[in-house]
Amino acid sequence: MAGLETFYEVMRRQGITRRSFIKYCSLTAAALGLGPEFVPQIASAMETKPRLPVLWLHGLECTCCSESFIRSAHPLVKDVVLSMISLDYDDTLMASAGHQAEAILDEVMEKYHGNYILAVEGNPPLNEDGMYCIIGGKPFVEQLKKVASGAKAIISWGSCASYGCVQAARPNPTQATPVHKVILDKPIIKVPGCPPIAEVMTGVITYMLTFDRLPELDRQGRPKMFYSQRIHDKCYRRPHFDAGQYVESFDDEGARKGYCLYKVGCKGPTTYNACSIVRWNDGVSFPIQSGHGCIGCSEDGFWDKGSWYARLQNVGGFGVEASADKVGMVAAGAVGAGLAAHAAISALSRARYKGDDAQ
Amino acid sequence: MVPSKSNVLTDEDLQGTNLQGQNARALRARKLTTIYVYEAPVRLWHWVTAASIVVLAITEYFIGTPLPTLSGEPSNHFLMGWIRYLHFAAAWIFAVGFAGRIVWTFMGNIYTRELFYIPIWRKDYWKGLLDEILVYAFIKKQGEKTIGHNALARTALFFCFTLTGLFMIISGFALYSEGTGMDSWEGRVFGWVMPWLGGDLGTHFLHHWGMWVIILFVMIHIYTVTREDIMSRQTLLSAMTNGYRSYRDDRPK
Numbered sequence: 001m002a003g004l005e006t007f008y009e010v011m012r013r014q015g016i017t018r019r020s021f022i023k024y025c026s027l028t029a030a031a032l033g034l035g036p037e038f039v040p041q042i043a044s045a046m047e048t049k050p051r052l053p054v055l056w057l058h059g060l061e062c063t064c065c066s067e068s069f070i071r072s073a074h075p076l077v078k079d080v081v082l083s084m085i086s087l088d089y090d091d092t093l094m095a096s097a098g099h100q101a102e103a104i105l106d107e108v109m110e111k112y113h114g115n116y117i118l119a120v121e122g123n124p125p126l127n128e129d130g131m132y133c134i135i136g137g138k139p140f141v142e143q144l145k146k147v148a149s150g151a152k153a154i155i156s157w158g159s160c161a162s163y164g165c166v167q168a169a170r171p172n173p174t175q176a177t178p179v180h181k182v183i184l185d186k187p188i189i190k191v192p193g194c195p196p197i198a199e200v201m202t203g204v205i206t207y208m209l210t211f212d213r214l215p216e217l218d219r220q221g222r223p224k225m226f227y228s229q230r231i232h233d234k235c236y237r238r239p240h241f242d243a244g245q246y247v248e249s250f251d252d253e254g255a256r257k258g259y260c261l262y263k264v265g266c267k268g269p270t271t272y273n274a275c276s277i278v279r280w281n282d283g284v285s286f287p288i289q290s291g292h293g294c295i296g297c298s299e300d301g302f303w304d305k306g307s308w309y310a311r312l313q314n315v316g317g318f319g320v321e322a323s324a325d326k327v328g329m330v331a332a333g334a335v336g337a338g339l340a341a342h343a344a345i346s347a348l349s350r351a352r353y354k355g356d357d358a359q
Numbered sequence: 360m361v362p363s364k365s366n367v368l369t370d371e372d373l374q375g376t377n378l379q380g381q382n383a384r385a386l387r388a389r390k391l392t393t394i395y396v397y398e399a400p401v402r403l404w405h406w407v408t409a410a411s412i413v414v415l416a417i418t419e420y421f422i423g424t425p426l427p428t429l430s431g432e433p434s435n436h437f438l439m440g441w442i443r444y445l446h447f448a449a450a451w452i453f454a455v456g457f458a459g460r461i462v463w464t465f466m467g468n469i470y471t472r473e474l475f476y477i478p479i480w481r482k483d484y485w486k487g488l489l490d491e492i493l494v495y496a497f498i499k500k501q502g503e504k505t506i507g508h509n510a511l512a513r514t515a516l517f518f519c520f521t522l523t524g525l526f527m528i529i530s531g532f533a534l535y536s537e538g539t540g541m542d543s544w545e546g547r548v549f550g551w552v553m554p555w556l557g558g559d560l561g562t563h564f565l566h567h568w569g570m571w572v573i574i575l576f577v578m579i580h581i582y583t584v585t586r587e588d589i590m591s592r593q594t595l596l597s598a599m600t601n602g603y604r605s606y607r608d609d610r611p612k
Contacts, residue, residue, distance in 0.1 A: 218541055219541070219550055219551065219554070220554055224541070224542075228540065228541055228542070229540070230537055230559075232537075233538070239433040239434070240433050241439055242433070242437055242439050242440040243429065243433035243434075243435070243436035243437060243438060243439065243440070244425060244426060244428065244429050244436055244437075244438030244439045244442075245428050245429055245433055245436070246425055246428050248427075248428060254428050259428065262425065263425055267560065269537070269559075270537070270558065270559035270560040270563060271559070272559075296560065299558050299559065299560065300554065300557075300558045301557065301558065305557075305558070305560045305561065306560075311423060311424070312423060312560075312563060312564050312567060324423075324564065324567050324568055324571065325420075325423065325424065325567075327571075328568075328570075328571035328574070331571065331575060332571070332574060332575060332578065335575050335578055335579065336578060339578065339579065339582040342495070342582075342586075343582065343586065345497060346497075346586060346590060349497055
């Protein structure tokens, strides 16, 4: 149990200098889109507030959210981040296991009832009474409901917890269900992405520590500071989009010149995330920078929205895969032919109607 | 005017008019009952909307399937920018026109309201609908005379134009809010549409389908209007150009 050390104490204990600490506060303020006047506020919060107990549950997931999270560069390096919050339970990262680990869960729930943050990675499958995901001998959905009951707020890490992601893709045999459809009585912050950006994850937590409140959320429950703009809006290839310069295929001149990937199915124009600003791996790159279109992993149901290499979804129910335009063209052709035939029959069956005098 | 048996005029009919003394037979003079149906704002709206649909459909197609890549520096071109600009400009004209058209239903004649509902509770609506279907199936020779739209036209207009157009406006503003931001008024008023229609991509997809519905409607609309103008008992082209609809016979039914 981490006790009630403040963040600053933990950082100092781990050999972080005061200078590095202030630098971290400035970077965090910048990452959260706050002005320099908020740096002292963040520093003071870190110095005085006890660490926020976080219980991190894993449902049906691939652990890519955890993998991303431990690579956060700003706020600082991974070990500081892990000490910053009091991550009291996270079965992938904690040392204890088995009954010992489950005992911690109960202990924290009791001690910090109503004050801890529940972070959920993955989602509960509901089919067969939740038997597709068993944690400590019980269905995950039961653990989730139990821990959620005493939580102050819930963070849905990644697209699994937020929307369902791959395990909820059609036909969804396990009936994997996003957290907000199971837990209805707690504030839920969705941090979608497969995985979410590391700095977005730590940024959300830092905001909640600093200001003691949830970040401002959009209509779908995502923090606005990271999810209010599309990748397309801040994409460095956007000028090529507006100019009309596109990669037509992945080996052409346009691909080498770094033109817009819109025509090869980039989902940047329909995906809300911070990839084109924050980027990945300490700002090294992001998919579009590497020459591949965005697959829209932070959008609801992205597995079921057609090819990653086509602009629009295919149309189901036409036997072969057909784009809306193909179906539309065929329909227009059919209607055109039908109208022409109708016109011909009309002309044959009856000459021009002239009124009474022609009868 | 005293209704004559036939609408072919005789010399007598010309008495007391500005054609008095002319030879009616040589003139092939016919009397047509004419009604002023579509008032100027309706006609103006119709053609402005028609023009905006043409621009919208063309630009929409090139937004979905962009033109081949232009060479040179991106600073020299703004092709997609202009295509999108034209789409948004035309969309605004379409939307403002649609809103104005709704306002006009309160100010114009009774025929202005036909676009916005179908009277399913009225028996003569269903009879008229069946009649027109029979006419178009070549089973019946003539439909009934109407002053506004016939029942079939009205049904098609209501579903394929009014409802689809409304859907295009709502989904269009929702998509527009992608660019103006979720805190813009478009985002606040229309942003709810996105999750409801399967996310941004799903909304794009259905908006694209809406275009095809309207294109098919326009094809059928132009055909039937032309056909009706030639073959039916009333004129249609004049009704939407100068507003007057003429009838080729005066039979009551």
